[in-house]
Amino acid sequence: MVRVARQALALLFWMGLATYLYGSTLTLKPLWSDEFATIVFSLGRSFQAIPINQILDSSDLLAPLQTAPSTSWATVLHRLLTEDTHPPVFFWLNYEWIHVGSRWLPDWFAHASGAPSVWAVRSLSAFCGVLCVPAMFGLAWVTTRSSAVAQLAAGLMAVSPFGLYLAQEARHYSLATLWVILALTSWMTVVRSWQQRLFPSWWVSFAWIGINALGLATHYFFSLIFLAQAMVLLLLLGVDFSTRWQRWPAGAGWGFWSRVGLVAIATAINLLVWLAVWQSISRSELIQWVYTGAQTGWQAWLNPLLNLLVGGITMTVLLPIQSVPPGMGRLAGALTIVCALLIIWGVIRGLRQQWQARQQRLLLWATLASLAGALVGLLYLDYGLGADVTRGFRFNFLYLPSLLLLVAWGLGMDRREVRQRWRWGYAVLLLGLLGSLTVGHNWGYQKVHRPELIASAIVQLEQTIADETAPQTESSTAPILIAAPYRTHAQTTRLMSLAWDLQQRQQPARFYLDQQQCQPTDPIACRQLTAFAQQQIPAQMAYPFRLWLINYNSLDNLSPIGCDRDLQVGVQQVDGFTAQPYRCEKPPQT
Structure with missing residues (x-):
């Protein structure tokens, strides 16, 4: 005994x-894209609710992270079968874990934004x-x-x-x-x-x-x-x-x-x-x-x-x-x-x-x-x-x-x-x-994607511009637009990870999912911002603004909307992200 x-x-x-x-x-480690997919599907929510080809605020992009009382195990299974590739047991358990925990331990399970x-x-x-x-x-x-x-x-x-x-x-x-x-x-x-x-x-x-x-x-x-x-x-x-x-x-x-x-x-x-x-x-x-x-x-x-x-x-x-x-x-x-x-x-x-x-x-x-x-x-x-x-x-x-x-x-x-x-x-x-x-402590097995490093680069650029132009002028408060080519919700979750991290840093930004139809076998078409994006971005963004392109091929048709690459900053490349900053001024009327 x-x-x-x-x-x-x-x-x-x-x-x-x-x-x-x-x-x-x-x-200690920030959430990365696959974890956002886990959250959304565990809540029985859908990525299809996020508008494509439309400029979004961070609240719009992160809306699927909000708990929905009308969802169930059946909803979770339906989302997985129609939008994802994973079997359901973990997501079912996580669904119950989050909902029960939110009721009994809200200080531990609820984020200030209303998301888990x-x-x-x-x-x-x-x-x-x-x-x-x-x-x-x-x-x-x-x-x-x-x-x-x-x-x-x-x-x-x-x-x-x-x-x-x-x-x-x-x-x-x-x-x-x-x-x-x-x-x-x-x-x-x-x-x-x-x-x-x-x-x-x-x-x-x-x-x-x-x-x-x-x-x-x-x-x-x-x-x-x-x-x-x-x-x-x-x-x-x-x-x-x-x-x-x-x-x-x-x-x-x-x-x-x-x-x-x-x-x-x-x-x-x-x-x-x-x-x-x-x-x-x-x-x-x-x-x-x-x-x-x-x-x-x-x-x-x-x-x-x-x-x-x-x-x-x-x-x-x-x-x-x-x-x-x-x-x-x-x-x-x-x-x-x-x-x-x-x-x-x-x-x-x-x-x-x-x-x-x-x-x-x-x-x-x-x-x-x-x-x-x-x-x-x-x-x-x-x-x-x-x-x-x-x-x-x-x-x-x-x-x-x-x-x-x-x-x-x-x-x-x-x-x-x-x-x-x-x-x-x-x-x-x-x-x-x-x-x-x-x-x-993040000295080994770091996350597959590193959104926090891109978010840090964005915030650092904004702080540098603010310091150089103090007292603040219009250019120091220029809005930020972060755009990414869209094919599946894998791209959506990468933008979500950036939006989440920028939100923690209290850095406002807007987002755009550009639905490209080009194929890898057509590299010329893949180097073009879609015609719809060329119309939507100037119509919905107030000039001047700063544009960050995430995981695009090198684009050669941004001049018509007044965007030039910021050569002082250069391309930011980390695990899972290639970020290219641009400065956008209103183009002269033709």
Whole structure:
């Protein structure tokens, strides 16, 4: 009983540490475009309500962020099916999370503008990240039957830099990671039952079916974990056939495989349903980035492997490499690689010793297979389908649990056997803690898009002009128009992220979504501001004004509306944004 109490207290410590790490820096990073999509669809709102080809105030652009009392789960599902490409479970949960939280904790969940707060929209993902800690303990215990390994696995999940990165995004990857852990736990329970010639209980079978269903309804890539599971189970079935069921009591083997077959059939039916949905959206322009950004030549062969290697390293160790002086960043990167190599060496030594124990060999082999299956699935998407998904590090949630389990297994063997090996475990936990602080304080795993840097450049330019023209004149108060070419709501969310950040800085601006019909194969047409925009902008903007073009190709038809590039400022280029400033004076009458 005392031992159970100690294990429970240790697990509560890891959960408390994860809660602190995730929560203390949850709002430090600004919202980026994908998070705005999460907010809008979680509220059951629509991007189609935002006018196109019309000058908008920030309140108009950010209107879909307001909570609508008339929405429901059905509304959320309808918006996702008609405007987006994601399955609904996370958005349903987030819908309830935001609405319930706004009623009970309005100071935490409501922003001054009436939209959900940054804490509100990210806290569900952080909560799921905390739940991954005890789930990881359960997976490690089921697999190894070692409390030392289970505690180390829970600790590694609590301080994982990559895990913190997922948990601090208003996205569904933390929840998807939780389903992966629970699915692997169910699978390992079945594998251990086969090893011991026992039936898996019915509740395990039905729980496994439910977890697979929820995982698929959270992220389509969850289906990739079935690859390794099916391969291992088929090999075990082959062993039974080859030995003519001699290791089973009479009729028991068929009973075991009938329960596994029930799970397989139910999961296959569920997979076919979502496959039909996926085929209906697979040509959506929202997911074409995985193809248009694909590398060519030698990079197409090397980059996926490097991306997965780097992603795996950051699951246990990451030192400050971003927003630091270049020399410090290079040194931190080199130290990160050295630490990773030492961890790999220690883990391999430990796993080789574990392989000597015959009762552990099957479970260890299954864990390695689960890791290999996730990696092979991601590489197939790159090499086989010509996509470039491995550059999206968030998709590495598929192999995060398997990798951490192997690290814990290799470093956290029973103290009575190899007490000194716990020094490795403590060292890796400390490195993980440093990595979590690195990510939380924006020195690593920065947001994919950096709207705050463009907003800062806009505000800095306005302040510079105001200082140069003080006392203020008409030119110092010239309005700002921020325009972007429109194709999908992906462009809308980028403007929304700028509008949100400028609103926090109390910098007024107006916005324009320019619906271009040109194709990438027609570069001349893409370098033209649309004729409608050439009419709307002069008609609705008071001269003089400043124009910021976001993510346009270089335009060559702005002279007719009196806009000339501001050469003193130049092009501002950061992750996700290319901003070109222009000064616009009323053109002479012709």
